[in-house]
Amino acid sequence: MRLFECGTLVPGCEWHTRADSDAEVVRRAVDHLRQTHGEETIRETMVENIKARIRDDAPQPAEQ
Numbered sequence: 617m618r619l620f621e622c623g624t625l626v627p628g629c630e631w632h633t634r635a636d637s638d639a640e641v642v643r644r645a646v647d648h649l650r651q652t653h654g655e656e657t658i659r660e661t662m663v664e665n666i667k668a669r670i671r672d673d674a675p676q677p678a679e680q
């Protein structure tokens with residue numbers, strides 16, 4: 617699994633997401649940034665920032 621924690625990009629935000637692929641993690645993170653942080657336009661640099669912060673995560677069966 618791949619993990620992205622929004623707090624690495626937006627200090628203080630507790631939101632995080634896990635997915636099988638980086639592409640899915642990025643898609644969910646972009647949705648979150650739009651809806652929660654009011655980022656109406658997600659720039660390429662923002663996507664790069666998200667990708668740079670995605671890391672491997674052990675499977676979490678309880679959350680599936």
Ligand SMILES: [Zn+2]
Nearest residue numbers: 622626629631
């Ligand atoms: Zn957030």
